[in-house]
Amino acid sequence: MVTDFDVVAHYKNLLITSPDISMPVAAIEALVELIKNSNATTMSEFMVSIKEASQLLKTSVRNSISLSAGCDLFLRFIGRSSQDAADFESWKSSLIARGEGFVEKAAACRHKIAELGVPFIRDGSVILIHAHSRVVSLLLQKAAADHKRFKVFVTESSHSQGGIRSAHVLRAAGIPTTIILDAAVGYVMDKVDMVLVGAEGVVENGGLINQIGSYQMAIVAKAANKPFYAVAESYKFVRLFPLNQYDLPTYSADTLSFQELNLDYDMPEDGEMGTIKTDRVTSPSATPVDTRTLSSQKAQGSNPLVDYTPPDYITLLFTDLGVLTPSGVSDELIKLYL
Amino acid sequence: MSSKNVVDDLVAKLKRRQLVGSSAVAQETLKLMIVVISKAPLSTVNQLIDLVKSVGQKLVAANPTEPAVGNIVRRVLHVIREEYRDAENNTNKQGELTAPPSLTTSSSMYNLLGDPTSQQAVYGRYSHALRNNIIQEVKDIRIELETIYDNIKNQASLHIHSNEIIMTIGKSKTVEEFLKMAASKRKFQVLVAETAPSYQGQEMALELSKAGIETTVIPDSAVFAVMSRVNKVILGTHAVLANGGLVAITGTHMMAAAAKHHSTPVVVCTGLYKLSPLYPYDDDSFTVNINPDAVLGFEEGDLIEKVTVANPYYDYVSPDFVNLFITNQGGHPPSYLYRLIVENYHPDDHSL
Numbered sequence A: 001m002v003t004d005f006d007v008v009a010h011y012k013n014l015l016i017t018s019p020d021i022s023m024p025v026a027a028i029e030a031l032v033e034l035i036k037n038s039n040a041t042t043m044s045e046f047m048v049s050i051k052e053a054s055q056l057l058k059t060s061v062r063n064s065i066s067l068s069a070g071c072d073l074f075l076r077f078i079g080r081s082s083q084d085a086a087d088f089e090s091w092k093s094s095l096i097a098r099g100e101g102f103v104e105k106a107a108a109c110r111h112k113i114a115e116l117g118v119p120f121i122r123d124g125s126v127i128l129i130h131a132h133s134r135v136v137s138l139l140l141q142k143a144a145a146d147h148k149r150f151k152v153f154v155t156e157s158s159h160s161q162g163g164i165r166s167a168h169v170l171r172a173a174g175i176p177t178t179i180i181l182d183a184a185v186g187y188v189m190d191k192v193d194m195v196l197v198g199a200e201g202v203v204e205n206g207g208l209i210n211q212i213g214s215y216q217m218a219i220v221a222k223a224a225n226k227p228f229y230a231v232a233e234s235y236k237f238v239r240l241f242p243l244n245q246y247d248l249p250t251y252s253a254d255t256l257s258f259q260e261l262n263l264d265y266d267m268p269e270d271g272e273m274g275t276i277k278t279d280r281v282t283s284p285s286a287t288p289v290d291t292r293t294l295s296s297q298k299a300q301g302s303n304p305l306v307d308y309t310p311p312d313y314i315t316l317l318f319t320d321l322g323v324l325t326p327s328g329v330s331d332e333l334i335k336l337y338l
Numbered sequence B: 001m002s003s004k005n006v007v008d009d010l011v012a013k014l015k016r017r018q019l020v021g022s023s024a025v026a027q028e029t030l031k032l033m034i035v036v037i038s039k040a041p042l043s044t045v046n047q048l049i050d051l052v053k054s055v056g057q058k059l060v061a062a063n064p065t066e067p068a069v070g071n072i073v074r075r076v077l078h079v080i081r082e083e084y085r086d087a088e089n090n091t092n093k094q095g096e097l098t099a100p101p102s103l104t105t106s107s108s109m110y111n112l113l114g115d116p117t118s119q120q121a122v123y124g125r126y127s128h129a130l131r132n133n134i135i136q137e138v139k140d141i142r143i144e145l146e147t148i149y150d151n152i153k154n155q156a157s158l159h160i161h162s163n164e165i166i167m168t169i170g171k172s173k174t175v176e177e178f179l180k181m182a183a184s185k186r187k188f189q190v191l192v193a194e195t196a197p198s199y200q201g202q203e204m205a206l207e208l209s210k211a212g213i214e215t216t217v218i219p220d221s222a223v224f225a226v227m228s229r230v231n232k233v234i235l236g237t238h239a240v241l242a243n244g245g246l247v248a249i250t251g252t253h254m255m256a257a258a259a260k261h262h263s264t265p266v267v268v269c270t271g272l273y274k275l276s277p278l279y280p281y282d283d284d285s286f287t288v289n290i291n292p293d294a295v296l297g298f299e300e301g302d303l304i305e306k307v308t309v310a311n312p313y314y315d316y317v318s319p320d321f322v323n324l325f326i327t328n329q330g331g332h333p334p335s336y337l338y339r340l341i342v343e344n345y346h347p348d349d350h351s352l
Helices: A007-017 A023-037 A043-060 A065-082 A088-120 A134-145 A162-172 A182-191 A214-223 A272-280 A297-301 A326-337 B003-015 B022-039 B045-062 B067-095 B109-113 B128-146 B148-153 B173-183 B200-210 B220-227 B252-261 B298-304 B334-344
Strands: A125-130 A150-155 A177-180 A194-197 A208-211 A228-231 A306-309 A316-319 A322-324 B165-169 B189-193 B214-218 B232-235 B246-249 B266-269 B314-317 B324-327 B330-332
Touching: A007 A023, A007 A043, A023 A043, A023 A065, A023 A088, A043 A065, A043 A088, A065 A088, A065 A326, A088 A134, A088 A228, A088 A316, A088 A322, A088 B109, A125 A134, A125 A182, A125 A214, A134 A150, A134 A162, A134 A194, A134 A228, A150 A162, A150 A182, A162 A177, A177 A182, A182 A214, A194 A214, A208 A214, A214 A228, A214 A306, A316 A326, A322 A326, A326 B334, B003 B022, B003 B045, B022 B045, B022 B067, B022 B128, B045 B067, B067 B128, B067 B334, B128 B148, B148 B173, B165 B173, B165 B200, B165 B220, B165 B252, B173 B200, B173 B232, B173 B266, B189 B200, B189 B220, B200 B214, B214 B220, B220 B252, B232 B252, B246 B252, B252 B266, B252 B314, B324 B334, B330 B334
Parallel strands: A125 A150, A125 A194, A150 A177, A194 A228, A228 A316, B165 B189, B165 B232, B189 B214, B232 B266, B266 B324
Antiparallel strands: A208 A306, A316 A322, B246 B314, B324 B330
């Protein structure tokens, strides 16, 4: 019998109530909650309900990459531990305990990564980051607390506006931060010593799935011979092997499809851009954000939210398992899924 | 001599730079480790690890530019941890079948969901038998160090073919043995960059020509010019970093860059004791500036007052320039080095 517990609602609620928790952790927490509410009486019934719930979760959001990393890790764990479960009820309560323990450890993970990454930040360096990533922010905050002096450029990252959030966090930590246009990555690259990005998911070949714009950043960094570091918790490792951008599970047929001419997509009229710019130029670091071009949800809907960065562009990955080369990632995944 | 005296003795030698060169340093460190372990009191393994670590810290601080010291200490620590784990598993087996041993020794993603109680490994019971096992294993490392040249040079005929033109720089015992071994089976030509201002390349060329190899010394400035005729660049190194980067004699970076430009394969011959789990946080952190006398002597008195003379001893070479590492365990691409690090060092020991 399937319970009437709404796993998706619980998941979404978690993300709203605790903004510090990331998607895979929230997914596992939601699944743990499901186990608590489950009244399944047999192992197979239980397994089916868990699998259904994780499927439900994955289909409930548009960008399911990091969410499914969490679900898959937990399912894998349930599958493995079910083999040496003696008694169903005690096994269930141990699953709940482990799941809750995971949520605590997930926070510790970030601190460990930050510690590993800090030595890479040199005094006087300039760092380019992309959008908002909690673990990247933590790393930089920790470096600043260690009395390292460095400056940060952050891309505004249009649509999610994550860069603006990052800038708030970093400025609060006393780090000089400048928000730049997404289109200005090439322009600033010469002044930058290293690029740091977070990750939605790290795939099997050591490549990276992250907020749109990371890939072009990596290409520019490579062309300019600047190190490109990815920062990711190991629970974001996913079993995917994308061969190109259109190989991601988030891709659908209408992503970047050609728009019909008569759609209500308002082009900004001549001169409009100029007036917006002068309003906003007061604060030196604030980017003129043209909210009006974002207005048409229809035009936005077909734009991809994430892109895939192949491993050749990644210098190193900072994870809670240590500092890895991209080829080290597959080793860790094999350990888990062997 | 008590073990403290022995430690201080080696620390002094390292500080005064009486003991230099990664091979000699590694062997002395290992000898010292055997003394330290055999004289350590039989308390807990945890205390032994702390003791070895504290000795290691002193040695590393005495000469931070010799990564081989830290590597050997880490290897020894790894041996202690492994031997302890084996001993514990054995005693557990005699009692009853407890939990199966974990899949891997290092942490994995799986630990995130693992049993919260078994997170921190406790290193307890330290017995006579365990000490003997540890010392035996450490002595095995010593044998490994002694046979490194043999293991590497035995692979020579796989990499050097008849009538090839090989280029090298600096004087490396490993490369020298490698080329001499190849020469016993094949006929080939070697170009050696003279490696100014130490001119170690000239010494190397002399050794090679004594062994009957057709050897040519070229000035460092000619490396690029002749690179188009070279089939393979074979390099020695002072240290290998965790990302596959090299700390090697100055001029190596230039030669590797020229090789990359011409798509000439770059092969690095190195013993595994040179492989360090550290990353090049800072390109300058491994550079040593030595006496600039060889660049501009004091006889140029007038000039010396007007210019700054620098004589850096090492280059950092990034891993994109290296195609293959030949170690005593076989040939590995730079992307595989992380695996060797996992096998040889425990993650808790990376920073001593």
